[in-house]
Amino acid sequence: MTNKTKTSTNSLISEELVPQLADLFSMMGDTSRLRIILSCLHEPISVSHIADQLELSQSLVSHHLRLLKAARMVRAERRGKQVFYVAADQHVQCVIEDMAAHVSEPHSVEDE
């Protein structure tokens, strides 16, 4: 009972999770990285395939994949010379879809 020292008026999300959550969100906060995540959302895809598809340098894609892997958002699997990456679990997809729903939410003219 040493944890939860500080009472939170907020929500169900404990204060201790915040740094982890923020790290994950910032992973998705870069357009290149978000596109990479989308590329390997459904099925495993090789680094070079991602690079070609998104017109990004292989080096850049690899750098980003390393971060995404460290953040456990994707998993790597070697097949011969190539390395295939795939989204770690389905929550990632849920998060993106929820946010897309937010974008398409109607908003009043007052708040601009």
Place this chain on the structure above:
Amino acid sequence: MTNKTKTSTNSLISEELVPQLADLFSMMGDTSRLRIILSCLHEPISVSHIADQLELSQSLVSHHLRLLKAARMVRAERRGKQVFYVAADQHVQCVIEDMAAHVSEPHSVEDE
């Protein structure tokens, strides 16, 4: 039919949404800002109240709220001298909860 020039092998998320989505995610990618969002997730709360609660300077909170408001993630409402902020819609909460689920997802020892 000038849009959708490039076919996407990826997902249901159109390529055009990516920058918007990335902007929103990066809003949540900062710990201070994420905590601020959590503070005004359920009910409107004043700037000074947020600042006190999170032990952040009023100025900093105000700066962040301006960004969050511009990104339509929160809405402002003046009540006398104070300004109350509240999360724009429920999708924001969904996104956070999904990501929290991702964090608590069991992961094998192999991927470190």
Place this chain on the structure above:
DNA sequence: CAAACATATGAATATGTATTCAAGTGTGTA
């Protein structure tokens, strides 16, 4: 109107980070 309070804003700074380039590691194959 003046003073006190609450919030907003601008400039300055310091820190982080996305991207590129060059070189390195690992894997299949002639």
Place this chain on the structure above:
DNA sequence: TACACACTTGAATACATATTCATATGTTTG
């Protein structure tokens, strides 16, 4: 073994951005 291919890694750079401090705007009340 040597070469080509696929990917990784490190350093360098350019750019973005979180935070602070000082000041300004707006609002209520004496």
